[in-house]
Amino acid sequence: xxxxxxxxxxxxxxxxxxxxxxxxxxxxxxxxxxxxxxxxxxxxxxxxxxxxxxxxxxxxxxxxxxxxxxxxxxxxxxxxxxxxxxxxxxxxxxxxxxxxxxxxxxxxxxxxxxxxxxxxxxxxxxxxxxxxxxxxxxxxxxxxxxxxxxxxxxxxxxxxxxxxxxxxxxxxxxxxxxxxxxxxxxxxxxxxxxxxxxxxxxxxxxxxxxxxxxxxxxxxxxxxxxxxxxxxxxxxxxxxxxxxxxxxxxxxxxxxxxxxxxxxxxxxxxxxxxxxxxxxxxxxxxxxxxxxxxxxxxxxxxxxxxxxxxxxxxxxxxxxxxxxxxxxxxxxxxxxxxxxxxxxxxxxxxxxxxxxxxxxxxxxxxxxxxxxxxxxxxxxxxxxxxxxxxxxxxxxxxxxxxxxxxxxxxxxxxxxxxxxxxxxx
Ligand code: AMP
Ligand code: GLY
Numbered sequence: 001x002x003x004x005x006x007x008x009x010x011x012x013x014x015x016x017x018x019x020x021x022x023x024x025x026x027x028x029x030x031x032x033x034x035x036x037x038x039x040x041x042x043x044x045x046x047x048x049x050x051x052x053x054x055x056x057x058x059x060x061x062x063x064x065x066x067x068x069x070x071x072x073x074x075x076x077x078x079x080x081x082x083x084x085x086x087x088x089x090x091x092x093x094x095x096x097x098x099x100x101x102x103x104x105x106x107x108x109x110x111x112x113x114x115x116x117x118x119x120x121x122x123x124x125x126x127x128x129x130x131x132x133x134x135x136x137x138x139x140x141x142x143x144x145x146x147x148x149x150x151x152x153x154x155x156x157x158x159x160x161x162x163x164x165x166x167x168x169x170x171x172x173x174x175x176x177x178x179x180x181x182x183x184x185x186x187x188x189x190x191x192x193x194x195x196x197x198x199x200x201x202x203x204x205x206x207x208x209x210x211x212x213x214x215x216x217x218x219x220x221x222x223x224x225x226x227x228x229x230x231x232x233x234x235x236x237x238x239x240x241x242x243x244x245x246x247x248x249x250x251x252x253x254x255x256x257x258x259x260x261x262x263x264x265x266x267x268x269x270x271x272x273x274x275x276x277x278x279x280x281x282x283x284x285x286x287x288x289x290x291x292x293x294x295x296x297x298x299x300x301x302x303x304x305x306x307x308x309x310x311x312x313x314x315x316x317x318x319x320x321x322x323x324x325x326x327x328x329x330x331x332x333x334x335x336x337x338x339x340x341x342x343x344x345x346x347x348x349x350x351x352x353x354x355x356x357x358x359x360x361x362x363x364x365x366x367x368x369x370x371x372x373x374x375x376x377x378x379x380x381x382x383x384x385x386x387x388x389x390x391x392x393x394x395x396x397x398x399x400x401x402x403x404x405x406x407x408x409x410x411x412x413x414x415x416x417x418x419x420x421x422x423x424x425x
Contacts, residue, residue, distance in 0.1 A: 001303050002027045004066050006056055006086065007077030008034045010331075010363035010381035011288040015075060015302070016040060017359065018295040020049055022303035029069050031062070035372060036362030056081045059089045066095050073098060073307045076264075079285050083109035083155060087264075096310040100284050103260035107251070108267075108284040111153050111181045118279060121254035123247050125279040126271075128183040137174035140182035141167065149186075153179035161222055186271035186278050189423050191232065192290045193240065193268045195248045196305060199261030201314035202248045203305075204240050205298075206231050206322055208290040209418070210269075214338065216413045223338045224378055227414030228290040229328045229389060230297065234423040243268060247279055263309060272425050292361050292381040293329040297322050328392040328415045329383040330400050334364065334374045335407025341377035344368065345406045350380070353399035359383045360399065374405060389419040 001024045005016050013036045019025050020043040030037045033051030040049045054065050056078075066074050074090050076082050076099035085102030099105075106113040112130045117123075129140035130153070141148050148170035152160030162173040163185070174180045190212075194205040208230035214220035236242075247268050255262040267283035295302070299321040308317045334341035341364070350360050350372065361383060364376020382399045386392035393415050400410055417423050 001025050001072045002070055003303060004069055004071040004074045005030045006081060008032050009288060010361040011286050011291045012077040013037050013361040014292045014295045015077060018302045022301035025303040031065060034362045035365050035367050059086050062086060063089050063093050066090060071095060073310055075306055077285060079108050079155060082284050096307060098306040098310045099264040100262045104255055104262040105284040107282045109155060111151055114282050117251060117254050121250040123250055123279055124277055126184040126186050128181045131180050131182060134175050137180055137182060138171060141170050144184055147185045149183040150174050151181040151183060152177040153181060186273050188271045188273040191270045191272060192287050193243050195266045196309050197252050197262060197266055198309045198312045198314040199256050199263045202244060202252055203314055203320055204244050205294055205320060207235055207239060208293055210290050211411060211414055216411050221338060225289050226331045226411045227329055228293040229415035230293045234418060236425055243277060289329045289331055289381045292383045293327040296359060296383055296385050297325055297327050299323055325385050325387060326389045326392045327383060327385045328396040329381050330396045330410055330414050331378050332380045332400060332403055333378050333409045337377035343375050345374045347372040348404045349402040353402040357385045358395055358399045379405060389415050393419055
């Protein structure tokens with residue numbers, strides 16, 4: 001099988017690595033890829049993994065690349081090209097695509113659209129008002145009271161949400177957005193549950209937890225995600241079943257009934273509140289950095305799975321299987337992330353960090369005359385597996401300790417509460 005992976009982040013690095021583990025996958029092209037993908041070693045004889053430059057916003061160029069390569073499958077990683085509709089011209093060209101159409105990707109592209117789908121499908125979520133003027137926003141903010149949850153309606157790379165008890169800060173964020181959602185505050189631990197779907201059948205992965213805030217103890221601003229772990233030892237036994245029945249399947253059914261089937265990865269971000277499971281957000285693609293924790297534990301061959309989803313054949317696919325182990329991912333971010341990440345800092349220690357059971361996935365790196373340097377906010381995602389969360393944490397942090405980037409930041413408490421048994425539902 002020949003697979004083209006679109007994107008250049010840590011999630012795409014993990015996807016390419018996991019695809020390469022599938023014995024059926026002979027060639028992987030990553031476009032544009034990143035310096036980490038470029039040096040990935042083949043997982044079996046005769047396999048090739050290469051990066052190709054492409055302007056992902058130029059959909060016709062991607063179609064030409066996929067056609068010339070003879071791709072059996074195209075996997076579109078990030079939300080921006082999906083929401084912009086990259087999957088559509090690829091499908092029109094007769095190419096199997098893992099990733100939703102522009103119409104279905106609106107589940108992430110517009111929070112108001114997602115709320116509408118959830119209301120129609122009776123999917124539990126926080127109550128919310130969609131506001132288009134500062135006056136409407138102020139009224140909604142006062143109707144809910146603190147803590148205030150203010151969400152930019154459109155794509156914002158994980159930075160469009162402000163949760164604050166400061167009314168002026170809430171009003172200021174609302175004023176900066178064209179259309180804004182003011183939402184009821186949801187307490188309780190958060191869970192990310194990903195489903196592979198072909199628009200009809202839903203195959204849930206195992207749950208993971210993401211750390212959105214920049215600093216330890218969930219302090220500081222929201223980010224794209226500073227770390228993740230899986231599985232969740234504290235999760236109720238029937239959690240995946242419950243979320244599949246109440247959230248994932250009804251959402252997939254609703255989108256199909258609307259004539260805009262969702263095929264690809266449906267990401268549910270959830271809060272386990274005292275009143276039950278509530279959807280915080282949907283995304284239309286693999287989450288970052290949860291994917292970097294999940295894929296090293298997935299036993300099911302990824303190429304065959306994503307191809308079955310792309311071809312509408314998931315009903316015949318076996319349920320996913322997982323290694324009986326734990327994984328922890330720690331993001332190493334650039335100085336001044338998320339406000340104004342510094343670029344061009346030299347990165348050393350990656351090779352020393354990559355011992356057995358550790359993967360250093362590149363997210364914001366570039367080559368400057370053969371020297372690896374920072375080129376984005378989240379620079380590396382360091383993933384380690386272990387027999388339990390304690391061991392995975394130790395390995396992940398030992399690896400992070402090998403890496404040197406001037407001014408870099410990382411959290412020291414990824415998976416700590418879970419490993420200590422301090423999370424309760
Ligand atoms: P989102 O981009 O919608 O996932 O929001 C980013 C983060 O903001 C989430 O992971 C939560 O930590 C927090 N958040 C979003 N919505 C709510 C809410 N209604 N109540 C409490 N926290 C929220
Ligand atoms: N982990 C958060 C996201 O992928 O949006």
